[in-house]
Amino acid sequence: MTPSSRTAAAKTEAKRLPIWVTILAGIAVSFICGEFFHFPYWARLVTVAVAALALEGVNQFVRRRLPSSRHSGLNSPG
Secondary structure (H helix, E strand, O other): OOOOHHHHHHHHHHOOOOOOHHHHHHHHHHHHHHHHHHHHHHHHHHHHHHHHHHHHHHHHHHHHHEEEEEEEEHOOOO
């Protein structure tokens, strides 16, 4: 693989969310649920884990689907 093709592949690849963003979003969701729905501390911890897991799942789905759809359109004849 040539250096120019490596940089082109890196530019078309979808960016990955940092783990601190998913954890911070989980804490925010937990705080909101705790304040408005009066969750106990253990439910808040579960909420952080579920929100971080959901964001990571969506992140991986987008990373795997987005570049493949771009490449299929670029390589098709016509």
